[in-house]
Amino acid sequence: MYDLAVVGGGIVGLSAAMAVGKRYPKARILLVEKESSWAHHQTGNNSGVIHSGIYYKPGSFKAKFCRDGSRSMVEFCRENDIAYEVCGKVIVATQDEQLPRLESLYTRGLENGLPVTKLDAAAVREIEPHVSCVAGIKVPTTGIVDYKQVCQKYAEIVQAQGGELRLNTKVLKIRALGANSVLETNRGSFETRFVINCAGLHSDRTAKLAQVDPQAKIVPFRGEYYELTPEKRYLVKTLIYPVPNPAFPFLGVHFTKMIDGSVHAGPNAVLSFKREGYKKTDFDLRDFTEVMTYPGFWKLAAKHADEGIQEMIRSFSKAAFLRSLQQLIPEVKAEDIVPTHAGVRAQALMSDGKLVDDFLIIQGKNSIHVCNAPSPAATSSLEIGKAIAQAIPDGQHLQTQVKV
Missing domain, CATH: 3.50.50.60 (FAD/NAD(P)-binding domain)
Structure with a gap:
């Protein structure tokens, strides 16, 4: 007992x-x-x-x-x-139209009691010399x-x-x-x-x-990563994130320095056909059927159709994935990134199509x-x-x- x-x-x-x-x-x-x-x-x-x-x-x-x-x-x-390592990170706006979202994120950081700091493009480059942006936020506690x-x-x-x-x-x-x-x-x-x-x-x-x-039902989303080759790790000093789209429940592809010194780039976010589906070819009939017959999934898919299509394109096209990374660091080339392990996010989804965000x-x-x-x-x-x-x-x- x-x-x-x-x-x-x-x-x-x-x-x-x-x-x-x-x-x-x-x-x-x-x-x-x-x-x-x-x-x-x-x-x-x-x-x-x-x-x-x-x-x-x-x-x-x-x-x-x-x-x-x-x-x-x-x-x-x-x-x-x-x-x-408490290395901090920068969240950057790469286009002027993203500036209002960056400002909202800065305000949210203050509301959450975090020591966030606004940065202009030059200040961002002092932290991350290879980043291209119009402005950013420094988050030192990451x-x-x-x-x-x-x-x-x-x-x-x-x-x-x-x-x-x-x-x-x-x-x-x-x-x-x-x-x-x-x-x-x-x-x-x-x-x-x-x-x-x-x-x-x-x-x-x-x-x-x-x-x-x-x-709610768990819907699995696979996050696929690339890794910078060792000779290109110098391009990233800390962590570099884009301004997230508040209408889409994922943070966008970003660069993350790992504790072992490697640098991962990603992830995208695509539906996995298996709850433990770390490969594109992984498939489980029960898991797949549960998602396909769940009304909440189709409501979510309809709401985020455009974003979902872009994520799928990034999944199957290294060139498309690379273009997303180049929005942050233009110097990155196709030969600088190699595939690495994927993860699967267990995301709870309600029948009305709303993601459980807490x-x-x-x-x-x-x-x-x-x-x-x-x-x-x-x-x-x-x-x-x-x-x-x-x-x-x-x-x-x-x-x-x-x-x-």
């Missing part, structure tokens, strides 16, 4: 287990992950950015958790000797890290707290047993008083296994379900974990709990 079981060994699941273990040190905690390693999907295939929180609606979970999370993540890395290393440390801490970690353990069914729940897996059954669902790309399905309707955390009976946690969830993971631990009803489920 466990007091609490976490489903999902990405950064949010591991953080939740760690936070619960700290808050309730006598609780017996189990974490199950279907893959053979931690951070196998979203966490291990992202760009490694410690986000500042500039993009998110003031007062939203994303804005608060990301702003606070960028600080707590840096502190965690410092305390645990994990390599990181950083970079390897989130796989962060997850490994989270796992070590959970184990040190007495938590039980099980890899290669896939949840097949969740059934009620009196006031408790039983996780039926490919490696046996586990009874628990409380369930925390952090299953990422499969979080909506896991919620339904627990008889909870998330009111973290979605649902309280069930003896359970909590994290049903929308794409970027900036990695940055925010420590804060999300704390919030989940605090949301567990005191004295009701964790019978061996002791507050600290």
Whole structure:
């Protein structure tokens, strides 16, 4: 018998287990992950950015958790000797018509309590000499890290707290047993008083296994990246982002210096035909059918048809992808970029075609379900974990709990 079981060994699941273990040190905690390693999907295939929180609606979970999370993540890395760098980033307008959007983003940064600074084109070039733009914003609190290393440390801490970690353990069914729940897996059954669902790309399905309707469906979007060749890494000093289109839910292709010194360029955003579809050829009939028969997807597709077509063109045309990059750094040539790994974003979509633009955390009976946690969830993971631990009803489920 466990007091609490976490489903999902990405950064949010591991953080939740760690936070619960700290808050309730006598609780017996189990974490199950279907893959053979931690951070196998979203966490291990992202760009490694410690986000500042500039993009998110003031007062939203994303804005608060990301702003606070960028600080707590840096502190965690410092305390645990994990390599990181607070290198800052610039967000640039490449055309005059983008200036009003840049101004709105600057205002949002101030509203979110961030130390953002306006830059003219010359000031941008002092930071990033190869960028072509008309103006920009400096966001000094943005950083970079390897989130796989962060997850490994989270796992070590959970184990040190007495938590039980099980890899290669896939949840097949969740059934009620009196006031408790039983996780039926490919490696046996586990009874628990409380369930925390952090299953990422499969979080909506896991919620339904627990008889909870998330009111949204996970639609997978693949983000494809190129990488600058080593001899061209000098073109990027920090992180370089375009002004995002507020009507489109993605940030646009950008340049990101990685903690290992490499520089990634991208991503685009295209529908994946498989929830874990990291290649263009990946296909799963169930995943594909669910999206194609979901009314919300077609409403979203109709609303963003032009942008969606451009993203697909970039997916299949290196020349089109390159043109997007050249809007930021004109010197980049086709021979300067090579394909690198892709990631898949687990994006929750409602039936009316609206994207869930904030973290979605649902309280069930003896359970909590994290049903929308794409970027900036990695940055925010420590804060999300704390919030989940605090949301567990005191004295009701964790019978061996002791507050600290």
